[in-house]
């Protein structure tokens with residue numbers, strides 16, 4: 361089976377079930393948007409999909425292999441960008457370094473792509489929110505992953521930064537990469553997504569083509585969410 | 591000439607005895623700092639990063655060591671190294687080596703605690719990212735120590751300062767032998783009691799200058815390091 365497969369996945373903390381019996385398969389093509397209200401479980405789902413946290417029940421596989429064994433073939437960008445206390449350039453160099461594959465060309469290309477070349481030597485801590493987010497995405501892309509997992513990469517960003525990030529995503533997909541992105545920006549989801557995963561209160565309620573979802577979702581919860589009532 | 595004038599004269603003229611004492615002090619304390627740090631920095635970082643058996647016990651032991659008076663550390667090392675002690679056959683009591691051992695023991699818990707404190711918050715920040723990349727334990731240790739380097743070096747300097755300023759342990763295990771195990775602090779203690787205030791004061795001036803220098807460096811490192819700190 362090629363792509364992502366979740367089988368009866370549940371996740372709970374201290375006896376509270378936060379994600380409930382989620383199963384789906386998704387081929388590794390295009391962009392899948394993960395939608396749902398605050399606290400629905402989008403961030404948890406992304407972490408489980410990547411394999412940074414383990415489900416209490418069920419399993420996550422990529423091309424048939426357990427997620428936590430294949431992390432290096434994916435790039436992950438957290439909801440709040442995590443900044444290494446180094447220069448911007450050193451932040452980008454880091455994932456290459458830990459994999460023993462340093463490449464000046466790759467660093468330069470990523471600095472260009474994320475429009476951070478003039479800031480390369482700055483401590484990454486001094487970046488603005490949008491710049492830090494761009495850096496985090498560039499840092500995730502630099503190892504040439506097959507899949508990119510993005511947790512609300514454009515929250516708090518101005519339209520120009522959002523556009524830039526969408527361009528980075530677009531270029532990655534054009535080269536054959538696949539993307540999972542959680543977002544609250546419905547316009548963005550419409551622009552980008554091929555597929556929508558809608559979750560609410562820890563349950564996967566819909567998994568459909570984006571066009572169908574936005575034309576008329578099947579569940580009343582999704583309808584309410586799109587209307588801004590959930 | 592006043593005593594202060596004579597003391598200054600000793601410093602300026604680079605008096606041979608003085609230079610010998612200062613040199614030995616620096617050699618003993620620097621070596622001790624190096625040895626203690628080589629063990630304490632990785633261990634302190636490991637204590638901050640991972641849960642493992644005996645972790646709590648290690649933390650308690652090292653905290654108690656920090657509160658231990660230097661003379662007691664000196665006494666214990668003396669007993670271990672004395673001719674009837676378990677390590678007596680090495681014959682290193684009353685040598686600079688014994689002083690290095692005593693100072694290493696004194697510095698170790700300081701560097702350990704300060705390293706752990708520096709790495710704890712950093713590990714909290716980095717953990718998810720490093721997990722997402724499957725960073726190996728050794729790489730993780732290196733990354734966190736490197737990115738906490740300003741705070742770690744500060745701890746190291748604090749340890750060095752303590753070693754240099756310490757009297758009780760080195761006088762017990764070193765014996766304060768002229769030209770052999772006499773360091774700045776023990777010389778000051780001895781010469782003052784003999785009424786030879788010039789040499790004592792000259793060494794005092796040097797010790798004070800080194801202390802000021804160390805604190806200036808710590809301060810400078812602090813302000814430089816804060817540039818890389820995430821303030822958001």
Ligand SMILES: Nc1ncnc2c1ncn2[C@@H]1O[C@H](COP(=O)(O)OP(=O)(O)OP(=O)(O)O)[C@@H](O)[C@H]1O
Nearest residue numbers: 373378396397398399400401402403404405439512
């Ligand atoms: N470690 C944890 N311990 C306890 N509860 C948790 C933990 N992590 C997440 N939760 C809870 O799980 C639920 C889902 O969290 P999650 O972060 O996945 O939401 P989200 O859909 O990403 O929300 P948002 O849109 O606000 O980012 C929330 O109610 C949250 O409080």
Ligand SMILES: [Mg+2]
Nearest residue numbers: 402403439511
């Ligand atoms: Mg979230």
